[in-house]
Amino acid sequence: MARRPTHSRRLFLRGAGSVAIALPFLSELARPRSARGQMGPVPERFVTCFFGLGLDPSWQNDFDGPLEPYQPFADKMACFSVNMEQGSEGGAHCNTSTITFVGEHQQSVNVAGGPSLDQRIRRALDPAAPTLVSGLWWRRGACDAQALRVFNPDGSARPPVKRPSEVFDRVFGSVMPDPDPVDPSDPDLEAERRRRRIQRSVLDAVMEDYRHYGSDRSPLGRDSKLKMEQHLASIREIELQLAPADDIIDMGDGGGATSCAIGDRPSDPAIADYDRFTYGTGDAAPAIAWQDVERVFHLHADLYALALRCDLVRYGNLMFESAGGHMNLSGTYSAMGGSTDFPGTSQHDSYFHDNQPHHARLYQHLAQSNLAYFLERLDDPAFPDANGMTVLDNATVLIGTEYGWNHSKQNVFHAVLGGGGRFRPGFHTDRTMNCVDLYNAILQGYELPATVGSATGVASEGDASVLLA
């Protein structure tokens, strides 16, 4: 029997034609996550936040109306009122859903004309960086696009993770203590470690194969290569779940830092018919107490903030509500010197069809209040990044919606926060511009080509350079 020289796993990787490829080394990934944000450079992070239905232009100019919850962030926030493109496919709210945060004409009702801005930046800066899409997806069932905010380069969507418990499993499952931990005194310890090493080698081979098919050496055309890249990106998102570390991960505090103390897996709030909140066009919206909505969203916001703080997520979207504003809220909500018991129909129907902007104004205050809660979590000085700044200061957060007032594609509210000094904060502008102008200014802030809109011919309507520091 002719045996060849022994290969270690690393030798195997080097010998498998992958010399020029930067593999995500296990040691890097398996390092205690709490330490990553503390010891290394500050990571690039870009997150979009979405709320549905839109704001009346008169509510966008100050922090006295529905934007009041953002008052604590007034000097960190650049506010815009942009014109949105409207696609030809899908009814109202569907046909702007695939354009918000994308800036290209839709391919079809649920397929965008290009990547969302977060994915565009991710692809340019760090294609292996993890993405999280989560939040409240409840919608009326005219189209999936109402609940889609993050799109791949080919326009296909990355749907939201719906329940807080699912977010927890997806993001933190790989770094939580092993449910079947290796006992150092176990006589089978070495067998378990060997099993993990083999699992890792299997995954390395799989990833290398996808890497090849997505590379310049691939026999595939552009669109097929993109599919291979997307498959690889999906593997990377759950890499440690698929192949646990072959060493026991110390989930300590990362050298005294408290930034990434992961708590227990959350329980999803007990809400009747939780999954029924996607309902058919023409059906009555199921009622839900606004306090329940807030409870679920706060859990999502807490988990998203923790994931960013722990550097387990760098790109994606947190959504307060799907496009269209179809939640039917109940309970008394008071703000801005007024109150409402909500009208017993969806916000969309009372807002647009029953001409009751009073309810919509309070509803939007609730929406902004919840997004402000997320900003507070990111801006907590108790959990600074390695440079001493808050996550909100270093990361870029783009807030936006799909419409202006009453299905208008004009005056669509957007706001930019953070950005690590790239952007000028603390202003409102009434300059006329298209969403592509704002999205391209953001790309320029990252020193990336301002190519949003070019793929499908969305025209510039102004200048957003006021954003650039």
Next chain:
Amino acid sequence: MCAAACTGQIGEKGDLPPGATRPGELTAVEPLARRLTREEYGHTIADVVGLTLDADALGVLPADRPIEGFANIASGQTVLPDHVRGYASLARTVVASPEFAAFRERLVDCADTSAECARATTEALGGRLFRRPIDERERALYGGLFDTVADEYADDPIAHEAAANAVAEAMLQSPGFLYLLEDELDGEGTRELSGHELATRLSYALWASAPDEALLEAAANGALDDPEGLAAEVDRMLADPRVDRVRERFVRDWARLESLPDDDGLEGELIASAIAFYRDHLAEGGALFELFDARSAVLTPALAEGYGLEPVGDGLRTYDLTDVEGRAGLLAQPGIVAGMTNADGGEIVARGLFLQRQVFCGSPPDPPASLQDAIDEFVAEQPEDASERDIAETRLMRSECGACHSQFDPLAYGFERFDFRGRFRDSDDHGNELRVDGWIPATYDEGGVEVGYGDFDAYVALLADHPRVQRCFVQRHAEQALGATLERGQLSAAAELADRLGPSGGHEDLMRLLVLSELFRLRAIPEDD
């Protein structure tokens, strides 16, 4: 619901009527890398490894959701972390099974960790799982994995088994197994598929599964390059009962049966009866286009009662409808009616849109957003006890609605005596007597003539003989077989197939014509790569 300016309709890119073409257009498709559907994954493992994965086992994979067209059309497929997790889990399940151990032992005739055996093992597993011989790169990659795992076990007697299993586990998650891949950069314009590429297209088109060893052998020895050899293989495959899988798959996906709501506990019976009608008619040699007006139904007792028939026995039974009016053909099967009614917007609109897309291969535009208020207003002003037909005719009279609705609403008029679950009725819930007269709009007629029908039986007879319906039906079969949406010049190739099939051609004839055609055997090379 109504819609205004009817833009984006028949005649635009990707939506030429069946048979139309533009000069100089290629008739070959250029399929993207396409992922096995959940169903294809299960069939492939069953046929290659011998392990049957039940619905629970396959349930670790997300359900296939067609974004546009059939679930196996590559352009509509996405891959999510849940897919990746599912594939990893299934790979471990497969490799740990006794069926896989038997498969491995049958395939590999050595059991040591020598270089020779490592190579033989890797090549044998790859050749079967990737449906073609592995290349040098793959030999190095998976050979390296074999060695790494073998080294972990040193001289342990299970070293070969552990190494081979690790290689198979990786291959089962790799592009070569999970995706149907073709060389997309070889040549310019169009090219003949290689033998192994053609074998894979054939097996997934005719069996929804991987090539068997005989087909791989035919690919390897060049038999598929020879017209007689290819025809012989196709005949062999068409005689195999696995063809029933693609018959079942077609009607299930074409009629959107998987998305039937669980309203009354009958969705399983609705699906099974529709599939059985289509499959049995074709398996028994019935002509493809006769499906549209065949005077029979396959029903369970509950469905028979809803159909106004006296049940004749338990389970699915075939009912002769020769002397029964108003219920003939594929489109009248309760499951098909339920599937076409399963959408927002009222029965006539939902059915009309289905018929326009799936029977006439038109592409209805979505209503413009600017009309949302007008739509709501229109709905609100209709009397509560108005019949669907009355509402539809009122809608056609409104200029902002009629432009588009005139192209699909009348297609649904003939179905008014079926309720949303396919039950036969004479009047609606408000006591309105139901009309079934209607017309096929002129836009679907080559001569531009509107063709009327007086009742349902006359309507389905018209459909069965309608050139556009026949070409569309063939187009949809071809799209599923190829895993690609046909457009431009490919449509004329599909239309030619329909014409050649003729009124007496059956499913087997269609599939033979299709897989032997250039549309199937050639590959177009993307221009921009």
